[in-house]
Amino acid sequence: MHLGLQKYAPRILYYGVLGWFTYLMLAITVQYIPIQFNVAFLRIKQDEIALVHYQWAFFTHVYTSIVVIIAGIFQFSNYVRTRYPVIHKNLGKVYVGLTLLLASPSGLVMGYYANGGIYSRISFMLLAVLWFYFTYKAFRHIKQGQFELHRKFMLRSFALTLSAISLRLIKWGLVSTLELPPMDTYKIVAWAGWVVNLAVLEVYFLVSKK
């Protein structure tokens, strides 16, 4: 029993936690169905949502990103990849296709109009670019049969995909403890939301090399 728990605990944690937060992201996404311009977050983006290109970017991003998150969840499971390689490949194509063609470019446009001044805008636009770059590199590497590099870059890509969740989690944590004013909080999480994920991952890479 103990041995079993040791073996399965990390996975239970991973799927449990990720599953819960993915459910929350789904609940957030559902608010924007059907298309309306004055709901939830858009209430404070009234100037931006009046622009047609922002309308396209916003709804493209909101509708595709949740699929990207869900597609990515099981991709790191050895069990799925070895036992059902076709599923791994197809989910992978969904992940790469949606990210490179839709979710990342729309994220870049949205980042240009981000709240919180130039500071936040640079962060979100950088996030969109890095997300594109890591996903693209991961795709290239598997096309060239380089499994280890494919894995590393996909981990980086997914770390950035999950920034949608970590940003909100950190925001909730900051508000519960420090109760900073809303935009100050936002400027902090605009960076912390993805930099922390990437930093933790790179440390993990360094440590596991030894």
Next chain:
Amino acid sequence: MNKGIIFGWIAIFGLLASCGNPIKDTDSTVKEEPGTVLTEEAASDAAESSTEIPVVETLKDTDTELIIPDGLKEGQSFWVGYFKRNMAEPNIGNDLYVDEGIYWNRKNKISISIDNIDNGRVKGHSVVAGNDRPFEGTVDVITDSASGKQTQYFTVKEPGDDKYDGVFTFTLTDYDLMGTWEAYNDLEIKYRKYHLQKKVYQYDPDIMLQNQNQYVDWNKYTEETEIMEYDEGEIEEWIRKSFSASTDMIYKINASNQLLKKEDVENLKRGDLTIIRNTIYARHGYSFKHRPLRIFFDAQEWYIPVHADIKSEFTEIEKKNIQLLLSFEKNAEEYYDYFGRG
């Protein structure tokens, strides 16, 4: 690996079963005073939620001689002061005790206007606590034989079709209006007294708040429970209430004389957004129904309640600012301390 996935999904469904919306506060509403709402939808929401005091919007047109100022005449004078509990009489209602150092002795700012006197018949109206009520009655002028000083003795009655109607009995000299009031019904505060001074109401978009008191909304609070252990296993549970309050920003931002931009309001806390928006109403002499707001603005020396409905009074700048402030207020209410960023 199978078991791991199964356990994981069980955990998810277990959490899914928990009630309530985890991404936003669906119960939250932004309080919009009934006499100020600009859209029809918001008006019906506000009317539903204001159950504290019944609103009688139309004044009874019983007499064509009745002169009632509709809208606001510039530079109109009113008798202004506090409508207090008359301690000499048996009132059931007590002070409202909120927390340490925060209490309300049930006084409200009132303005009385004597609109017409004709042959000893008096007509006028009073505005207090969100009520704009007419009154009519009699006046006798007594001249003091020794000093030659004239004092007018008024007895005026409110119609009686509103729960909070009653009778005013007061004396009027050049500088003071003082007297008592008794309600027709058995209210918590059935007997009041007042000593009012003459003041001129003028709409001034530039007027700023003075640092009189902090805005405390005692209806909105979070409770933290602390368990303190004393000697010998004695455990006491203390509940601390943290109230939604305002900061210094309310003394710096004026929503009546300048068009606010998103950058001006996006970093303001909930309490500040509420106060800055409601200060627009206060500048127009709006009489607040919401108690915490009323107590806050009553304490402002320049504030005179003169109207229970100011929908048609807003300037274009104010209308735009109200919309901007409301959208940020609603966003803050629903999402500030929840996971969802919208």
